[in-house]
Amino acid sequence: MSDKLIIFDTTLRDGEQSPGASMTRDEKVRIARQLERLKVDVIEAGFAASSNGDFEAVQLVANTIKESIVCSLARANDRDIARAAEALKGAQRARIHTFIATSALHMEKKLRMTPDQVFEQAKQSVRFARNLVEDVEFSPEDGYRSDPDYLCRVLEAVIAEGATTINVPDTVGYAVPELYGNFIKSLRERIPNSDKAIWSVHCHNDLGMAVANSLAGVKIGGARQVECTINGLGERAGNCSLEEVVMAVKTRRDYFGLDLNIDARHILAASRMVSQTTGFVVQPNKAVVGANAFAHASGIHQDGVLKARDTYEIMRAEDVGWSANKIVLGKLSGRNAFKQRLQELGVQLDSEAEINAAFSRFKELADRKAEIFDEDILALVSDESVSQEKEQFAFVSLSQHSETGERPHAAVVFTSAGKEVKSESDGNGPVDASLKAIEAHVQSGAEMVLYSVNAISGSTESQGEVTVRLQNSGRVVNGTGSDPDIVVASAKAYLSALNKLQSKADRVAAQG
Numbered sequence: 001m002s003d004k005l006i007i008f009d010t011t012l013r014d015g016e017q018s019p020g021a022s023m024t025r026d027e028k029v030r031i032a033r034q035l036e037r038l039k040v041d042v043i044e045a046g047f048a049a050s051s052n053g054d055f056e057a058v059q060l061v062a063n064t065i066k067e068s069i070v071c072s073l074a075r076a077n078d079r080d081i082a083r084a085a086e087a088l089k090g091a092q093r094a095r096i097h098t099f100i101a102t103s104a105l106h107m108e109k110k111l112r113m114t115p116d117q118v119f120e121q122a123k124q125s126v127r128f129a130r131n132l133v134e135d136v137e138f139s140p141e142d143g144y145r146s147d148p149d150y151l152c153r154v155l156e157a158v159i160a161e162g163a164t165t166i167n168v169p170d171t172v173g174y175a176v177p178e179l180y181g182n183f184i185k186s187l188r189e190r191i192p193n194s195d196k197a198i199w200s201v202h203c204h205n206d207l208g209m210a211v212a213n214s215l216a217g218v219k220i221g222g223a224r225q226v227e228c229t230i231n232g233l234g235e236r237a238g239n240c241s242l243e244e245v246v247m248a249v250k251t252r253r254d255y256f257g258l259d260l261n262i263d264a265r266h267i268l269a270a271s272r273m274v275s276q277t278t279g280f281v282v283q284p285n286k287a288v289v290g291a292n293a294f295a296h297a298s299g300i301h302q303d304g305v306l307k308a309r310d311t312y313e314i315m316r317a318e319d320v321g322w323s324a325n326k327i328v329l330g331k332l333s334g335r336n337a338f339k340q341r342l343q344e345l346g347v348q349l350d351s352e353a354e355i356n357a358a359f360s361r362f363k364e365l366a367d368r369k370a371e372i373f374d375e376d377i378l379a380l381v382s383d384e385s386v387s388q389e390k391e392q393f394a395f396v397s398l399s400q401h402s403e404t405g406e407r408p409h410a411a412v413v414f415t416s417a418g419k420e421v422k423s424e425s426d427g428n429g430p431v432d433a434s435l436k437a438i439e440a441h442v443q444s445g446a447e448m449v450l451y452s453v454n455a456i457s458g459s460t461e462s463q464g465e466v467t468v469r470l471q472n473s474g475r476v477v478n479g480t481g482s483d484p485d486i487v488v489a490s491a492k493a494y495l496s497a498l499n500k501l502q503s504k505a506d507r508v509a510a511q512g
């Protein structure tokens with residue numbers, strides 16, 4: 001058994017399945033690059049057969065990434081698998097991840113298939129996939145709630161067909177650590193050809209135990225791959241969090257005795273990028289990447305840390321990418337300094353045109369804000385107007401009037417399919433008036449299900465980062481916008497969400 005733990009990141013597939021977290025092709029490629037910088041072993045880039053948009057995203061990631069294995073999910077049928085193989089053609093190293101549900105509940109109620117039919121389909125799909133690529137992963141969906149005897153029969157058969165990785169999902173987050181660890185252990189012990197595959201864990205966080213369950217699957221069960229997402233992004237309560245698993249294994253090497261490829265110094269930039277792209281804010285007390293993760297407030301702790309860091313700190317903040325929140329650039333900084341800072345932050349923009357767009361936004365910001373922090377730069381590059389994808393709507397300018405005792409009024413100028421429009425409205429407050437002004441022209445009819453504002457660098461001088469979540473005809477999208485003026489940030493976020501609603505590509509949910 002290898003003593004290396006494989007990190008399989010599924011932020012771009014299972015993470016993206018979280019309602020509202022859908023990402024554009026460009027966003028996926030940018031995050032994939034960051035994951036490669038982090039040196040994750042496998043990047044699950046999407047579910048190629050679910051939509052044309054997802055197919056293109058997997059294809060682009062496959063053509064871009066050089067070091068990590070690029071993977072596409074596929075249901076256990078020939079069409080999905082062929083589509084995944086097609087999207088992965090340009091990959092240096094490609095993996096097809098095929099799955100079918102094996103719990104009695106899922107087979108009977110969802111698939112309406114008999115256990116024998118599922119068994120045959122699983123076998124045949126792995127055989128088909130192995131004819132297309134060398135590296136094939138098989139997942140029995142809802143595996144943890146499946147009958148162990150039946151599961152052993154299916155897994156033995158798919159290994160015999162050539163599955164190289166066997167992943168055992170706790171799809172609904174029902175497991176507890178000891179039981180899940182022993183479940184994996186007993187599967188490995190009972191299946192005669194279990195040593196021909198690498199065993200993998202995939203845990204959801206419904207009971208808040210995804211990380212603990214995954215680590216038990218590794219320690220007790222002998223799994224050597226963990227499937228996880230940045231910030232634990234994922235449907236419902238999310239997936240196992242990459243940063244927590246990685247830092248647990250690194251910090252407690254004495255206990256786990258496992259090596260990782262991961263370069264943890266890129267963790268924070270990855271966390272910020274995913275949060276800013278999806279609008280899923282990281283809670284301040286989140287382990288490793290939360291704003292307070294390394295902040296010592298109590299006098300006793302501060303005193304201890306100043307005398308000897310390890311009195312209260314088990315990891316070094318800088319090892320996961322935290323540097324002091326220093327002013328990095330200002331109004332007089334040039335393009336080269338800006339480019340170099342982007343590199344230091346682990347941000348790679350795709351073309352000179354993208355760098356120019358980001359730099360001109362930086363200059364605009366520096367005119368209004370004297371001190372530009374790392375967080376501002378990260379917000380700025382994740383802003384959609386830097387992206388080269390053509391958007392339907394783009395913010396131009398805004399004016400609003402509000403005075404105690406008077407109803408606020410806003411006039412917003414924005415482009416719609418390249419044509420400038422001006423729209424006005426009253427509202428309960430300046431933000432409400434601005435968003436109503438946009439809606440008065442666009443008439444999307446979308447329902448707003450979330451509005452949140454976050455101060456990027458913690459003071460009133462900082463930029464406001466706004467997330468707007470819209471729902472329309474069963475689709476849920478998030479838009480984000482940042483600006484020192486939170487009314488402007490809100491208008492940008494609203495337009496960004498409308499852009500996402502405009503993109504027609506409907507996805508088929510993996511577990512659907």
Ligand code: KIV
Binds near residue numbers: 142171202204
């Ligand atoms: O949670 C799950 O079961 C999945 C599978 C598709 C692997 O995400």
Ligand code: ZN
Binds near residue numbers: 014169171202204
């Ligand atoms: Zn999952």
